[in-house]
Amino acid sequence: MSLLLSSSNFLKSVLECGLFSPPGSRASPRIPPGIEGRYPNLLADDYNYVLARWFLNALTPLTFEERALTFLDVYPSVKEALRLRFPDSSEAELQESTGLLSRFVCDIRDKKREDRQTFPLSTRHEVLAKSNNRCSICGYKFTDDAIELFITGRRSKCKKYLFYDFLKQTQRNISNSAIHVDHMRPLAFGGTNEKGNLQVLCGFCNMAKRDRLTVFDSGHGPRSIEHPELGSIRISSNFLIVRMLSQNNCYKCSATSTERELTVSPINPTWEINPVNALVTCYEHDLISEYRYVPNKE
Numbered sequence: 001m002s003l004l005l006s007s008s009n010f011l012k013s014v015l016e017c018g019l020f021s022p023p024g025s026r027a028s029p030r031i032p033p034g035i036e037g038r039y040p041n042l043l044a045d046d047y048n049y050v051l052a053r054w055f056l057n058a059l060t061p062l063t064f065e066e067r068a069l070t071f072l073d074v075y076p077s078v079k080e081a082l083r084l085r086f087p088d089s090s091e092a093e094l095q096e097s098t099g100l101l102s103r104f105v106c107d108i109r110d111k112k113r114e115d116r117q118t119f120p121l122s123t124r125h126e127v128l129a130k131s132n133n134r135c136s137i138c139g140y141k142f143t144d145d146a147i148e149l150f151i152t153g154r155r156s157k158c159k160k161y162l163f164y165d166f167l168k169q170t171q172r173n174i175s176n177s178a179i180h181v182d183h184m185r186p187l188a189f190g191g192t193n194e195k196g197n198l199q200v201l202c203g204f205c206n207m208a209k210r211d212r213l214t215v216f217d218s219g220h221g222p223r224s225i226e227h228p229e230l231g232s233i234r235i236s237s238n239f240l241i242v243r244m245l246s247q248n249n250c251y252k253c254s255a256t257s258t259e260r261e262l263t264v265s266p267i268n269p270t271w272e273i274n275p276v277n278a279l280v281t282c283y284e285h286d287l288i289s290e291y292r293y294v295p296n297k298e
Contacts, residue, residue: 009287038276042243042248043215049213059078059081074106075099079102115187119198127199128179131258134261135170135205136182137209138205140177160174161205163293165292166239166264166294167292180200182201186213187211193196208237208239208241212243222237229291230291240275251279253284260282263281264281265288
């Protein structure tokens with residue numbers, strides 16, 4: 001009875017908070033605790049990062065997009081933006097804040113991006129060893145064939161899997177199970193080719209990640225997956241899987257990707273798989289183990 005009462009109160013708070021009112025007719029609603037799913041910090045971090053990017057982009061004119069920025073370029077624009085936003089600030093406060101923020105803007109918006117490069121054998125050995133021959137995001141253990149291809153460039157007859165995880169499709173084809181060097185901070189956002197910014201990923205995680213940073217960057221509506229037993233399943237994006245795996249441990253045993261291969265499991269597979277209906281899990285504690293693998297037709 002207490003569970004029913006708790007659920008009823010929760011549902012009432014969700015419906016009454018104004019969250020579903022038409023845009024423009026609602027005050028900023030306070031999200032009821034529990035509606036964010038099992039990983040509220042992930043969503044909050046990504047949302048805050050998006051807000052920070054918007055704030056940063058609003059501080060400098062679009063004419064600066066075509067060239068590198070100097071401190072003298074940025075300072076007047078940042079000072080005027082802060083003056084408009086905080087009209088009650090003193091001149092001393094404005095000068096101090098403008099100086100600090102202008103240096104930050106110059107560092108972040110610097111257009112001297114490094115070009116993508118082919119990494120020497122020594123670098124590939126080093127980043128592969130650092131990950132213990134595993135994908136740094138999902139923990140997939142690379143096969144000997146994939147390692148040989150990554151190190152030598154010689155393609156042997158790679159194993160074809162008869163079944164694959166329909167959500168984390170690493171074993172679906174050779175491309176998805178190959179080893180890729182990834183920039184943890186993308187070059188497009190100021191990342192570098194230094195070893196500290198490099199990691200190895202399986203092809204699936206690398207292609208899903210690309211240069212995205214937050215769950216709000218995928219920019220597409222949910223896609224459908226046809227499962228042979230469950231029928232049509234909706235998932236918000238492959239990047240959702242990668243984003244969750246990159247930040248979380250198995251919900252049950254707390255294993256990380258350095259210890260075991262991880263995947264994402266829906267709490268209920270008949271609902272859309274999105275951040276509030278998904279858990280990070282190792283395969284030992286998989287919630288949908290009986291439905292996880294589907295026949296590989298490629």
